[in-house]
Amino acid sequence: MSILSTGAGELLAQLNRGEITSVELTQACLNQISQNDMNVGAFLHIDQDYALEQAKAVDNKRAAGESVGPLAGIPVAVKDVVCHKGQPCTCGSKYLKDFIPPYSATSIEKLQAADAVLLGRTNMDEFAMGSSTENSAFQKTHNPWKQDYAPGGSSGGSAAAVGSRMAPLAVGSDTGGSIRQPASFCGVVGMKPTYGRVSRYGLVAFASSLDQIGPFGTDVTGTAALLQALSGHDPLDSTSINKPTPDLLADLNQPLEGLKIGVVKEFQADGIDEDVISATDEAINVYRSLGAEIKDVSLPHARYGVATYYIIAPAEASSNLSRYDGIHYGHRAEEFKDLTDMYRQTREEGFGPEVKRRIMMGTYTLSAGYIDAYYVKALKVRRLIRNDYDDAFQEVDFIASPACPTPAFKIGELINDPLAMYLSDMFTLGANLAGIPGISIPAGMSSEGLPIGLQLLGPPLEEARLLRAARMFEQATDWHQKVPELVAQ
Amino acid sequence: MLSEDDIHKVAELARLNLSEQQISELRPQLSKLIDYVAVLEEVDTDEVEPMVHAIEQTNVFRDDIRSPPLPREGALANAPKTDGKYFLVPQIIEH
Amino acid sequence: MDYKIVIGLEVHVQLLTQTKLFTACTTEFNPDAPNTQTQPLCIALPGTLPVLNRHAYELAVKAALGLNCSIAKFTKWDRKQYFYPDLPKGYQISQYDMPMSFDGWLEVDDADGHKKKIRILRAHLEEDAGKNIHDESGRGEDSKVDLNRAGTPLLEIVSEPDLSSAAEARQYLDELRLIMQYLEVSDCNMQEGSLRCDANVNLHIVQEDGQIAPTPLVEVKNLNSFRNVEAAIDFEVERQLEEFQLTGRKWGDPGVMKETRGFDANRGTTFAQRGKEDAADYRYFPDPDLAPVTMTDEEIDAIRKTMCELPADRRERMRTVYELSDYDREVIMNHSPQLSDYFEETAKISGDGKQAANWVTQDVLRELNDRDLAIDEFPVRPVVLGAMVKKIVDGDLTVKSGREVFAALLETGLSGNSLSPATVDQIIEEKGLAVVKDTGAIEATIKEVLSRDQNAKSVEDLKGGKQQAAGPIIGQVMKEVKGADAKMVREMILKIVQDS
Ligand SMILES: [Mg+2]
Numbered sequence A: 001m002s003i004l005s006t007g008a009g010e011l012l013a014q015l016n017r018g019e020i021t022s023v024e025l026t027q028a029c030l031n032q033i034s035q036n037d038m039n040v041g042a043f044l045h046i047d048q049d050y051a052l053e054q055a056k057a058v059d060n061k062r063a064a065g066e067s068v069g070p071l072a073g074i075p076v077a078v079k080d081v082v083c084h085k086g087q088p089c090t091c092g093s094k095y096l097k098d099f100i101p102p103y104s105a106t107s108i109e110k111l112q113a114a115d116a117v118l119l120g121r122t123n124m125d126e127f128a129m130g131s132s133t134e135n136s137a138f139q140k141t142h143n144p145w146k147q148d149y150a151p152g153g154s155s156g157g158s159a160a161a162v163g164s165r166m167a168p169l170a171v172g173s174d175t176g177g178s179i180r181q182p183a184s185f186c187g188v189v190g191m192k193p194t195y196g197r198v199s200r201y202g203l204v205a206f207a208s209s210l211d212q213i214g215p216f217g218t219d220v221t222g223t224a225a226l227l228q229a230l231s232g233h234d235p236l237d238s239t240s241i242n243k244p245t246p247d248l249l250a251d252l253n254q255p256l257e258g259l260k261i262g263v264v265k266e267f268q269a270d271g272i273d274e275d276v277i278s279a280t281d282e283a284i285n286v287y288r289s290l291g292a293e294i295k296d297v298s299l300p301h302a303r304y305g306v307a308t309y310y311i312i313a314p315a316e317a318s319s320n321l322s323r324y325d326g327i328h329y330g331h332r333a334e335e336f337k338d339l340t341d342m343y344r345q346t347r348e349e350g351f352g353p354e355v356k357r358r359i360m361m362g363t364y365t366l367s368a369g370y371i372d373a374y375y376v377k378a379l380k381v382r383r384l385i386r387n388d389y390d391d392a393f394q395e396v397d398f399i400a401s402p403a404c405p406t407p408a409f410k411i412g413e414l415i416n417d418p419l420a421m422y423l424s425d426m427f428t429l430g431a432n433l434a435g436i437p438g439i440s441i442p443a444g445m446s447s448e449g450l451p452i453g454l455q456l457l458g459p460p461l462e463e464a465r466l467l468r469a470a471r472m473f474e475q476a477t478d479w480h481q482k483v484p485e486l487v488a489q
Numbered sequence B: 001m002l003s004e005d006d007i008h009k010v011a012e013l014a015r016l017n018l019s020e021q022q023i024s025e026l027r028p029q030l031s032k033l034i035d036y037v038a039v040l041e042e043v044d045t046d047e048v049e050p051m052v053h054a055i056e057q058t059n060v061f062r063d064d065i066r067s068p069p070l071p072r073e074g075a076l077a078n079a080p081k082t083d084g085k086y087f088l089v090p091q092i093i094e095h
Numbered sequence C: 001m002d003y004k005i006v007i008g009l010e011v012h013v014q015l016l017t018q019t020k021l022f023t024a025c026t027t028e029f030n031p032d033a034p035n036t037q038t039q040p041l042c043i044a045l046p047g048t049l050p051v052l053n054r055h056a057y058e059l060a061v062k063a064a065l066g067l068n069c070s071i072a073k074f075t076k077w078d079r080k081q082y083f084y085p086d087l088p089k090g091y092q093i094s095q096y097d098m099p100m101s102f103d104g105w106l107e108v109d110d111a112d113g114h115k116k117k118i119r120i121l122r123a124h125l126e127e128d129a130g131k132n133i134h135d136e137s138g139r140g141e142d143s144k145v146d147l148n149r150a151g152t153p154l155l156e157i158v159s160e161p162d163l164s165s166a167a168e169a170r171q172y173l174d175e176l177r178l179i180m181q182y183l184e185v186s187d188c189n190m191q192e193g194s195l196r197c198d199a200n201v202n203l204h205i206v207q208e209d210g211q212i213a214p215t216p217l218v219e220v221k222n223l224n225s226f227r228n229v230e231a232a233i234d235f236e237v238e239r240q241l242e243e244f245q246l247t248g249r250k251w252g253d254p255g256v257m258k259e260t261r262g263f264d265a266n267r268g269t270t271f272a273q274r275g276k277e278d279a280a281d282y283r284y285f286p287d288p289d290l291a292p293v294t295m296t297d298e299e300i301d302a303i304r305k306t307m308c309e310l311p312a313d314r315r316e317r318m319r320t321v322y323e324l325s326d327y328d329r330e331v332i333m334n335h336s337p338q339l340s341d342y343f344e345e346t347a348k349i350s351g352d353g354k355q356a357a358n359w360v361t362q363d364v365l366r367e368l369n370d371r372d373l374a375i376d377e378f379p380v381r382p383v384v385l386g387a388m389v390k391k392i393v394d395g396d397l398t399v400k401s402g403r404e405v406f407a408a409l410l411e412t413g414l415s416g417n418s419l420s421p422a423t424v425d426q427i428i429e430e431k432g433l434a435v436v437k438d439t440g441a442i443e444a445t446i447k448e449v450l451s452r453d454q455n456a457k458s459v460e461d462l463k464g465g466k467q468q469a470a471g472p473i474i475g476q477v478m479k480e481v482k483g484a485d486a487k488m489v490r491e492m493i494l495k496i497v498q499d500s
């Protein structure tokens, strides 16, 4: 098996055992990028020298017998939405094309402390708004399995990088499914932790009460190791959970006993792809064969999820994006009549259509006369949605569902139908509204040869058990070992 | 359907110069979304407290202890227009 | 025309913290080094997040308690959204519908000298904006933005419209400032912008039919001295009267909106400000980045226990314990809490409040002003001044000699020598200023002086009952016996002349 088709967990073990060096692994990733990224478009920014420098430093540390961090030497690609001091951070937006943050996100500092090799910055939907990575101001990212298909989004660059084995691990952010959906489309593992598990300090905000940073990996073990490194209380984030993170790796290979998995009645709606339905059924059968009890559960307010989400997220976004005013950093229009026109023209030029659409939507639902009918109403329904999950988790350990109603769609297919695009988040955004953890794992292939992901949702703070459940599935199946053609075997 | 005037008002609040073409595209799109989210009306939320945060914690404080500021060059580094000391903006007209 | 003036004040007070409300950046006043006191949050760099300053919150609670407010058991943070170059996030973090405190009051004296309660609607915490500096050249050049101040903690105190004159407004502000200063919540330095005031003013005009016609509401913004608050109110009263007579426009008429006006301190006039186009729609919503704050009764009591005496209570104590005149009391208390402490210590040691007040309000304050010193820097500490005043009270030192001692003490102290009560004795001794209580010696001197030829006429006059003739003789006696008590000398002279 080539270095690239080896799972992230195994690569970490090999690095630790000294069977491969970080420079070898990093170079292999860089080669894969230089051979394929012109077709995939996963990365916005690669600094080869910087990547190799970090790799060399870790190898030297190991060679000198110094203690190294838990991700020592493994390359990690980072979605271009997490500030890294001195590195570009465009958020896929023309507005931030030349923005170089003078500070680093807590996540970046944690990755550095874990001795990870920061490989490069990945493409994304502008300000993480989108489900296809087509809303990047700079380039389209293609699905590594079929290049006329979208990789999903908004963390499409990170998912495609891992899917095409340009990086064994990657960091993404998930506001309504932006890790789990592209993970599903690209055939990799992707996880959204409990809200507050990973610090948001330095994550460029889309919708503050929904955003979470999370890991992508070629396997569950690597994903768990990355999440472990990213997690922990941060005094710089008031919404960070002030509780110790459990050891996510200690019992990872230990199957869970007496597992109860819920299947949501309300999720069995029209419009779900046949291949997705059968892959999900089969995946649930795998759990059944592993001794799990499968139970029907009800999430009575699930059908209001998309509407609730598409009020709250744009409302918060419209506010979070007010700072892009052409004054303190970023783009400024060259021609304008006066100060107010400078604002309008700068924002008009700096933002793409989807971002403007959401700013308009959010501004409208917060404006005088509408806020109670839309925004406040949505906050109330949000609580009912959360209560549904709490009730469901009284009955079952986890909820299983498709990550997405369909496998990857074609590039350009949904871009002019925002509502249809939004509906593709229907299974994932509940976790963001409720603040609970969720994971998508490779669980099948469509008849067209596109990956299908299974989503597992768990109660708050139950990442360790959720990862164990995912690992059980991975050990029983080989979906995670399938790689697209562009990965040389 | 949102009126053209609605769109103009919202665009002004949001500080966006939208072209007539953008407005004619946005109008039906936003209207469709607004119609769609109106489905929430059917949920009885009379007794429900709004949920602002995904996790509910209170009293998150920091101590009143200084840490170093950014050097001025760092503060101004990304600004589109400065004089080396200040951020510069087109004249603010107050009266 | 009969009318009532209706005034409500919004006061912004900067809290005395080391760091900003939501980030660990210094709050020092530093307009000469723009943009040197920012951290990523102050510039609203993408990805930055606010974390609440505990000390700011506690100071706010303390201040609110001082304003007799109730403290909210649950409070949250809201975003007030508008675009302005000094507001880098495009929103201000403030408190909208659940302020941290509410329902307070302050007392002022009304026109008839009666106590009047001015209700306080609410006091809430929020962050300050940065500073815009406009091009004064008239050539329309760029404005400048300094973010040093951005994020500084402010307490916004909103009164009910209970004030009915500029004088009441002034009293309200004086009292509010005193409370903030006594509680050490704010220095209320108006030059540095740590106290700013907006005044909402209109008139309730009694019409011929007895109906009340309210004039359109005006908010005068950014009044940066108490004198300007009074002047702006006085000007608005005249202006609104005239306008009403001209137009008859009333508050509540269709199309009548609240008007925002500025104040021109040079002309003493207010002027219309171009309204922000969308000023009405701030789209307030709860800030998802910040956790709410809850307070238990125990926590509120714990803060209450750290509070010193409020000015109103102190005023009462000044009156009853030290028997000060209203005038002296206001001079001392309005100066500063530090001067009040200084006075009280001096009064306690000397055992005479009135005497101590004389020294503090006249001699000490004069020296502070002349030498531009703060009371904390004044070298003659209460323990020394008190010892000196006690000698006067006990009759061991005359007031006149006291002035000499005081001057000597000050000189000694200013030249860097330490002072103690013993220094007082030393100076009295050196200068021979001790009151001579040896009546025998004084009597001898008096007799000698009376026998002088030059005084023959005075002695005659004295015998004839012209008491004022004693003056020149007292002077001569005092010259001979330093430290004699003039009053005693006078009585002795009269007795000796009569007895002779
Ligand atoms: Mg800005």
Ligand SMILES: [Zn+2]
Residues within 6 Å of the ligand: C012, C126, C156
């Ligand atoms: Zn305010």
